[in-house]
Amino acid sequence: MVFAICHVAPAQAADVDVDNIRLWAAPDHVRVVFDLSDEVDSSVFKLDDPRRLVVDLKDTQLAFDPDGVDPEDSAIEALRTGRRNGDDLRVVFDLNRKIEPHHFLLPPTDQYGYRLVVDLDYPGEGALDEPVDPIAAMIRDQEMDAERELRQAEAEGASPSAALAKRDSQAKPHPKRDIIVAVDPGHGGEDPGAIGPSGTYEKDVVLAIARKVKAYISATSGFKAFLTRDSDYYVGLRKRTLLAREQKADFFVSVHADAVKSRGPTGSSVYALSKNGATSESARWLAESENRSDLIGGVDGNLDLSDKDEVLRGVLLDLTMTATMNESLSTGGQVLDKLGRINRLHRSQVEQAGFVVLKSPDIPSLLIETGFISNPGEEKKLRSSAFQEKIADAIGDGIIAHFRRHPPPSSLLAWQRDQGRGEGPDEYRVQKGDTLSQVAARHDVTMLALKQANDLSGDILRVGQVLKIPHS
Ligand SMILES: [Zn+2]
Numbered sequence: 023m024v025f026a027i028c029h030v031a032p033a034q035a036a037d038v039d040v041d042n043i044r045l046w047a048a049p050d051h052v053r054v055v056f057d058l059s060d061e062v063d064s065s066v067f068k069l070d071d072p073r074r075l076v077v078d079l080k081d082t083q084l085a086f087d088p089d090g091v092d093p094e095d096s097a098i099e100a101l102r103t104g105r106r107n108g109d110d111l112r113v114v115f116d117l118n119r120k121i122e123p124h125h126f127l128l129p130p131t132d133q134y135g136y137r138l139v140v141d142l143d144y145p146g147e148g149a150l151d152e153p154v155d156p157i158a159a160m161i162r163d164q165e166m167d168a169e170r171e172l173r174q175a176e177a178e179g180a181s182p183s184a185a186l187a188k189r190d191s192q193a194k195p196h197p198k199r200d201i202i203v204a205v206d207p208g209h210g211g212e213d214p215g216a217i218g219p220s221g222t223y224e225k226d227v228v229l230a231i232a233r234k235v236k237a238y239i240s241a242t243s244g245f246k247a248f249l250t251r252d253s254d255y256y257v258g259l260r261k262r263t264l265l266a267r268e269q270k271a272d273f274f275v276s277v278h279a280d281a282v283k284s285r286g287p288t289g290s291s292v293y294a295l296s297k298n299g300a301t302s303e304s305a306r307w308l309a310e311s312e313n314r315s316d317l318i319g320g321v322d323g324n325l326d327l328s329d330k331d332e333v334l335r336g337v338l339l340d341l342t343m344t345a346t347m348n349e350s351l352s353t354g355g356q357v358l359d360k361l362g363r364i365n366r367l368h369r370s371q372v373e374q375a376g377f378v379v380l381k382s383p384d385i386p387s388l389l390i391e392t393g394f395i396s397n398p399g400e401e402k403k404l405r406s407s408a409f410q411e412k413i414a415d416a417i418g419d420g421i422i423a424h425f426r427r428h429p430p431p432s433s434l435l436a437w438q439r440d441q442g443r444g445e446g447p448d449e450y451r452v453q454k455g456d457t458l459s460q461v462a463a464r465h466d467v468t469m470l471a472l473k474q475a476n477d478l479s480g481d482i483l484r485v486g487q488v489l490k491i492p493h494s
Pocket of ligand 1: 215224278279312
């Protein structure tokens, strides 16, 4: 920096030390964290030709050697530092692509002091390495829309059959779509999660298990899973549920490992969201400690936290949440049953508490505490690939078992189930060209009765779908 060289600085020590600069690379951004001895006045701005990002810190000096900072596979090529106005520090990042910077200061926590967090977002880049097939997502979206419309009609007091009569469309080809499962490894990057007695980080163990859950589910015909993070960086709690929504997930499962002060407790537990407070004191304590993640990891600076879904409000929200919660609890029971066959259960029932990460109104969600990382024996098990595999298969099996019982209408699983049916006197296999009103009239039942008998949430019929005919 030319001006830094020309300026003659008074020999006065700066107030704030930069003790370290750490870097976490994600697919759509890189997060740079300055560890500081105190609060700091900062300014962050971009320069072009060549592309650079400048971070100016007032009354600050470097207290470590920045040569060791590894820019990994990120937008940052290199970093340089220089003095400015005598007491100020300037850090310049040379960039290899277009970025949009955001920055915020985090207050001290148990693990860290003051931190300046600078996120370099990559415009146009997705947050996932492997997004879900857009066609599968679109079909699932239509299904969710239909469901939402129906609930809205119910909430507004309109007759669902009247709402349906307006859109009595012809049976559509069966899409035989995959059921989409979002697998969420807890913590990451700045936020190590719980730390075991021999130094194992929860964020590492749960990433390894989540990868195995994803592989197990995706290897099952009719299912596709994706990870909310597939590397060591932090994802804000609301961003995790947002990613599940964007990818049109049918199910969301967050993978964690428990810790308490005492080394005694062991075993797995399964949690669903509670609307009215935690089922037990320890469940509330756990939810509070997991929800602290955003304070440690740092929320996504660029994420709008306001609820965009104006429509999901009031009565409607309540109806949706209740249905979602029941589905979560039923799946949780399946997962708990499978986990109980391979590990001790810390809680023999699905517990409920106010985890932020479970607050999707319309995606059934679970949080799994795989085991106690604070127990030396279980910490060792959680590190072993064989045990991780067992846990992962149990989680996968529980979710798969739930969807085999209750496959969404447009899924391959629903189509497969219907192949062996449709010949009985009280059944009808949907043909090309059929509409719901025609099928109802032909069997002398009302559309509403037909819908209720088949638990049809939308108005879409699928060719090959088998309908139960209620007795009129
Ligand atoms: Zn956790």
